[in-house]
Amino acid sequence: MRKLFTLDGLRISSSGKGPRTMTEDVKTESAEQFSKRLKLPFTDFFLLTRALTHRSYLNENKDAIEDNERLEFLGDAVLDFMVAEWLYHLFPEKPEGDLTRLRAALVHTEQLANFARKINLGLALQLGKGEIQAGGRERTTLLCDTFEALIGALYLYAGMPAVEAFMEPLLLEVVDSILQNHIAEDTKSRLQEWAQGRGLASPKYILVAEEGPDHNKTFEMEVRIGNKSYGRGIGSNKQSAEKSAAREALVSLGILEHN
Secondary structure, eight states: OOOOOOGGGSOOOSSSSOOOOOOTTOOOOOHHHHHHHHTOOOSSOHHHHHHTBOHHHHHHOTTOOOOSHHHHHHHHHHHHHHHHHHHHHHOTTSOHHHHHHHHHHHTSHHHHHHHHHHTTGGGGOBOOHHHHHTTGGGOHHHHHHHHHHHHHHHHHHHOHHHHHHHHHHHHHHHHHHHHHHHHHHTHHHHHHHHHHHTTOOOOEEEEEEEESOGGGOEEEEEEEETTEEEEEEEESSHHHHHHHHHHHHHHHTTSSOOO
């Protein structure tokens, strides 16, 4: 996939100082203002307005257009495909399982809501008064849903190249940290998959040592598959020590590189 433009090509925040806090007296940004701020390709704002319209707004404004739920449905599918292709080209050496987990992390509800906050999407949401007072402009699920609707509208209006151009700067900002977290969080499941793929018993984690006072304990865990020890790890709690032990096992097996 060719790169369409860099982070400099997308004005992430209107102030350049990060996301703003949304209070109930924030004036709603029009679809046209939103599009101009982010340099989106819309010149007809019907689809974009629909993408920014929550069903609570329709409940209080009977003349309003359709809400964004159908666009949300479409945008969800578009994001899955676009991010999958992007990862396929970005990491040509990674197996299907790794790519699947990375995609899941990049299109997770929390991550999409973070993208929405990054572009101050809450400023442009058309919400009912009750939803505004309940903090809807900052609600994670609502921001995620609206971000998906925005992608759906962008896809219908300008096609996949426009979606790629909009998403790539956002993805590039987070993919490295997500990759590192993915490696750290996924060591136990990767070791489990390795064992299962070879018909071996599931890894078992055994407490080897526990030291220190209650408020500052250190745990050492050993991971065993069958009767064989594959690695040990130390952590401030049993879970982190288990992950460390699993990572040590993956390093010893040549699946991960030693840091």
